[in-house]
Amino acid sequence: MAWLSLLPLAIDLVLALTLLWLAWRALTSPDLFRAVVLFIALGLVLGLVWVRLDAVDIALAEIALGAGVTGALLLAALAKLQPAESQTDEVAMMAPIALRLPIALLLIALLTGLGLVVWQLWVPAPGLSNLVDARLDEAGVAYPVTAVLLNFRGYDTLLELAVLLLALIGVWSLSTAPHLGDEEPEPALAALSRLLAPLMILVAAYLVWVGAYAPGGAFQAGSVLGAAGVLLRLSGWRLSLSATGWPLRLVLVLGVAVFAFIGLAVIGFGQPLLGYPQGWAKPAILTIELAATLSIGAILAALFIGGRP
């Protein structure tokens, strides 16, 4: 049964070809709506690929963010462009063939080169796993990816939270939130969101907690919270006017503020910036993760609503 050992490789080849085919169709489909739906499908297949690569964290984030939230953002933007834009003639929307052909040839040459480089680089390299494993005891969490995100490479994560906030400030400065009418939402959607929203909050809480020793953590949990916000928005729920002022803004900046505060406060204990004192890493990381989860969820939902309230 030697061919059985080839089965995983065959499945992975099919997955890889599906990825490329979906990407090609999403980029060239004449209908914009179809292009967006194909792009969401691409995100879902990509989630499967991440599972095949043993990267469960990335799979969670890819499906919740890459396929879910990005898809919702694209569909919402498309809905605002309708109806004038979606069916415009495609010939005018692409560069002329005389330009496309040289671009394609140039890219094929470039990408063949990149492919060859990847092929030649394909010798086993230890990477940074050993270094992470050696210091994991001091990290305060037992799961290496969370340790890298919140401890060893805390800078990246702090800056990333700042980037999220900056993107939201950018979106807010471009427009104000569309006023929702008072029409009743569809009963099925309303009932579904009443069932799903509490469940998603529970899943988010679980993901934050489990991130200390298994795949999970603030980003995945925040994505689920953000998706819950998108669902609630679609079913017509909105924040009361008194909550859209400073309480909302407080939740939005909570992640960056708590992370930056703890990162700076440790300097007072003789530690470097973002270096948690001995024995304090676990509570510090948990506090930062809880704050970051709330902020990420709120920012993603606010990005979807798209405009200053």
Place this chain on the structure above:
Amino acid sequence: MNSVLVFALAGVGLIGLGLYGLLVQRHLLRKVLAFNVISSGIFLLLAGLARRAPGAEPDPVPQAMVLTGIVVAVAATALALAMMLALRSATGRTRLKDHGDED
């Protein structure tokens, strides 16, 4: 030939398709799509290169970087789409101006 190499090369393919879409498509929403395809390709390539040692535990550092990258990509997409909608409401166009276009 192993699975990880297959996915890394698929990542190279995605980068190529995305670059092509970014260059030849004029509609800004399609450019945003192409941009996301490029980023997915880069993530695959990065995570693939980090898993060259067969059978070993995956390297957590590239995984954390990709995780960070996905979140930043979503934020950038949201900002790009908001800018596209603002351009559309200001000028009525959903593509960038070419030479020789009149307003």
